[in-house]
Amino acid sequence: MRVIWLLQVLFASALGASCLHRGQRAADDGFLMVNISYGTLRGKVDSTPSVPVAKFLGIPYAKPPTGPLRFKAPVTPDKWNGVRDALTVGNECLQKDIPLFNFQKITPKRSEDCLFLNVFSPTQRNSQTPLPVMVWIHGGAYVIGSGSQFDVTSLATKGVVLVSLNYRLDVFGFLSTEDNTLPGNYGMLDMIAALQWVKENIAYFGGDPNMVTIFGESAGAGAVSLLTLSPLANGLFQRAVMESGVSLCPWSIDYPGNRVSSRMIARLTSQVAQCDDLNNPKALLSCLQQVDANKLLNASIAISNALEVGITSLTPRVETTFGFLPESPATLLSKGKISHVDTIRGFNSDEIGLFANVFSKSPPVQFSEKVARQVIGEQLQQFTKRDQEKLLKVLTSTFLTNTSSSDVLRRASLDARDNFSFVGPTIVELDYVVRNVPDKKHYLYEFSHRPSFSKSPPWMSAIHVDELFYVFDVQEKRFTDKGFGPPDAVDILVSQQMMEMWTNFAKTGNPTSTVPTGGAMWSQYLSPTAPHYLFINSESKLRLWSQSDVADVSRKVLDVLE
Numbered sequence: 001m002r003v004i005w006l007l008q009v010l011f012a013s014a015l016g017a018s019c020l021h022r023g024q025r026a027a028d029d030g031f032l033m034v035n036i037s038y039g040t041l042r043g044k045v046d047s048t049p050s051v052p053v054a055k056f057l058g059i060p061y062a063k064p065p066t067g068p069l070r071f072k073a074p075v076t077p078d079k080w081n082g083v084r085d086a087l088t089v090g091n092e093c094l095q096k097d098i099p100l101f102n103f104q105k106i107t108p109k110r111s112e113d114c115l116f117l118n119v120f121s122p123t124q125r126n127s128q129t130p131l132p133v134m135v136w137i138h139g140g141a142y143v144i145g146s147g148s149q150f151d152v153t154s155l156a157t158k159g160v161v162l163v164s165l166n167y168r169l170d171v172f173g174f175l176s177t178e179d180n181t182l183p184g185n186y187g188m189l190d191m192i193a194a195l196q197w198v199k200e201n202i203a204y205f206g207g208d209p210n211m212v213t214i215f216g217e218s219a220g221a222g223a224v225s226l227l228t229l230s231p232l233a234n235g236l237f238q239r240a241v242m243e244s245g246v247s248l249c250p251w252s253i254d255y256p257g258n259r260v261s262s263r264m265i266a267r268l269t270s271q272v273a274q275c276d277d278l279n280n281p282k283a284l285l286s287c288l289q290q291v292d293a294n295k296l297l298n299a300s301i302a303i304s305n306a307l308e309v310g311i312t313s314l315t316p317r318v319e320t321t322f323g324f325l326p327e328s329p330a331t332l333l334s335k336g337k338i339s340h341v342d343t344i345r346g347f348n349s350d351e352i353g354l355f356a357n358v359f360s361k362s363p364p365v366q367f368s369e370k371v372a373r374q375v376i377g378e379q380l381q382q383f384t385k386r387d388q389e390k391l392l393k394v395l396t397s398t399f400l401t402n403t404s405s406s407d408v409l410r411r412a413s414l415d416a417r418d419n420f421s422f423v424g425p426t427i428v429e430l431d432y433v434v435r436n437v438p439d440k441k442h443y444l445y446e447f448s449h450r451p452s453f454s455k456s457p458p459w460m461s462a463i464h465v466d467e468l469f470y471v472f473d474v475q476e477k478r479f480t481d482k483g484f485g486p487p488d489a490v491d492i493l494v495s496q497q498m499m500e501m502w503t504n505f506a507k508t509g510n511p512t513s514t515v516p517t518g519g520a521m522w523s524q525y526l527s528p529t530a531p532h533y534l535f536i537n538s539e540s541k542l543r544l545w546s547q548s549d550v551a552d553v554s555r556k557v558l559d560v561l562e
Contacts, residue, residue: 036201039080044087045123051157052123056205057148058090061197062190064113065168070289071175071182073322074115074193089148090116093169094297098144103478108148112172112293117165117194118147120156121205130208132506135198135237136164137191139218139245139465142315143170154473158503161207165194171269171300172293174314176254176262181281182288183321184254184262188230191223192324195236213239213506217468221245222252225429226316228339229332230324239342239505243467244351247329248425248554250382250561254317257387257561260309262317268307272299309382330558333429336436342509343433345426346445346533352379352417353456353463359414360457367409372400375413379420387560394556395420398549411459423547424554431528431551441509444525444533444545452488467536470498490538493518497540513540 030045032054043056062074069075092107093114125131136152138145147164156162167173173187199209214237216224221242227233228240229247245252254262267278273296275287288296304313318325325332332338358365358375365371376395380388399416402408426444434442447467450456451474456463469479474487474495487495497513501522505511513519520540523532531545 033083034204036204037079038077040083041086042083043119046153049153049157053153053156054121054123054205055153056086056119056121057088058116059086059119060090060115061117061165061194062115065115065172065186065190066112066293068289070112070172071186071285073186073189076193089118089146090114090166092146092148093166094172094293095140095144095169096297096301103149103151103482105478105481108146114146114166114168115190115193116147117163117197118152119202119205120152120162120164121207122156122159122161125159125206130203130211131159131161131206132503133161133163133198133202133207133209133212134503134506135195135212135214136162137167137214137216137220137223138164139216139220140169141251142174142187142219142223145169145220150468150472151476151478152472154476155471155499155503158499160503160506161202161205163194163198163202165191167191167194170314171296174262174316175266175269175288175300176317176319177266177281177284178261178263178317178319179281180321181285182266183319184317185319185322185324188223188226188316188324189232189322191227192230192232192236195227195233199236210238211506212237213241215241215243215502216245217243218245218464219252222247222249223316225252225345226325226329228341228343229329229337231326231337232322232324234339237339237341239509240339241344241502241505242346242426243471244347244422244464246345246426246429248333248429248558249421250425250557251421252315252425253325253329254315255383255561257383258309259382259384260307260313262314265303265307265309265313268303269296269299272302313382328562329429330562333432333436338433338437340437340440342441342505343430344443344445344505344511345430346443346447346536347418347422347426348462348464348466349446349448350414350418350456350460350462351422351464352414353460354465356414356417359410359460364406364410364457367406367413369400369403369409372396372403372409372413376400376416376420379417383561390560391420391557394553394560398553407459414460419550419553420557424550424557427545427547427551428554428558430525434525434527442525443505443511443522444531445522445536446533447536449490449494449537451484452491453483453485467498470495471502473499494536494538497536 060077091111091114152162167190168187176184222245225247273291277283395416399412448461450461474491497515497518500513501511512522522534535541
């Protein structure tokens with residue numbers, strides 16, 4: 001009876017009427033029901049964590065984007081009669097299979113009908129005040145991933161309501177012929193629809209719709225950054241966290257300097273899918289809406305592989321049809337057209353260590369200046385040959401100044417690729433933001449803790465995605481079952497820091513951690529002349545960012561790409 005009583009307290013709405021109803025089964029079975037705008041949901045309490053967490057899974061936030069709704073903006077879901085079970089996660093969006101990043105014991109069914117979200121709400125609280133809300137936007141280069149990929153239960157135990165969501169991926173989320181008929185950005189509009197659902201319904205789960213923090217990693221962080229720039233998302237969240245990605249990253253949007261345009265990819269994909277009326281936009285759309293979904297996905301994968309444009313051949317783009325991104329991020333940032341929200345941005349010390357096998361081969365590759373130039377040039381394949389030459393010159397003139405040894409050149413090559421893809425764009429974007437949004441708090445971090453279970457070469461620290469183990473609890477069984485662990489005492493300490501910093505930020509706007517020995521005061525990044533950042537490790541330290549040349553390189557890169 002105590003669980004039901006606690007939940008009745010938790011879900012009492014601000015209007016004084018309880019949204020929770022006892023299920024048909026015994027009172028101690030842990031089932032519970034909540035009325036939302038669209039009908040009644042039945043969820044269940046997970047009693048295994050230190051704080052029991054109520055879970056409502058697989059909630060539709062839009063109609064299935066199939067048939068005539070394929071390649072369209074998401075549509076509000078229908079209401080339902082009776083009780084809808086919210087006990088299992090919904091379908092994942094269609095995507096290529098990359099098992100390395102699947103941490104789930106059983107992979108959910110994949111389908112084009114995939115616009116679902118999950119809500120996790122702690123059942124113990126100190127007052128009737130609604131809890132802060134954190135909305136997780138997964139990464140995966142806009143082509144893989146799902147909201148259920150990570151278990152967010154541990155974060156919910158820290159006194160926040162967690163929401164994770166799916167959005168359309170690959171061809172279904174981003175195909176564009178660069179016109180009003182197929183403008184692209186469908187996956188980004190899904191995120192906005194999910195945030196609108198949160199604003200409308202999260203109070204029923206004990207969350208505060210006026211205290212929402214969006215956070216994401218990699219492409220999810222790029223998406224969070226784009227949401228801070230999109231006029232369509234204005235007012236839907238109050239804080240934002242970007243882990244290893246921002247709008248200015250060269251992989252984050254469809255750049256004019258790309259060797260293969262969105263329109264070219266769309267036309268080639270259409271031909272493989274046997275939709276040949278390429279000069280009749282409406283007929284082409286109608287044909288594509290009728291193609292079998294798996295056939296369309298396979299066509300997209302085949303085209304991406306053949307063109308050798310990298311994993312992010314389909315990305316968000318500038319368009320005014322929907323108006324998600326009416327101008328380029330650099331233009332919007334320079335004009336100060338940014339949502340006034342508190343932000344955290346950051347990156348890992350050796351991001352590219354995950355992607356470039358040349359750095360981890362055994363025996364080690366011997367780096368000459370020629371090899372270093374080749375390794376740096378590998379990341380430029382999405383751009384035209386002319387722009388590749390310009391970009392390579394910018395990068396090598398900055399990072400290949402010391403050619404004294406193979407080890408020095410290896411380190412310089414990794415630094416060049418890290419700074420091109422992650423670090424430089426983050427600093428440049430942050431400088432724009434602190435100048436144009438001084439009324440809000442902005443923070444910078446570098447995550448450098450090398451996991452005790454890391455398989456990377458010993459000279460590397462934290463690579464891409466490493467911080468996620470710590471944000472979502474390094475002791476989480478999903479991670480250890482996949483061989484990422486078991487964690488040692490230092491791993492656990494760093495994870496405690498990360499979880500507290502992220503949830504503190506959601507609660508107060510100040511991410512400083514009070515975890516003993518590991519915690520440190522985290523001051524704001526106020527300007528390029530007061531560039532405070534937190535170096536996150538077993539003993540985190542507040543530092544001043546001193547690598548001004550990194551931002552200079554990124555500005556030169558933007559000049560080429562824009």
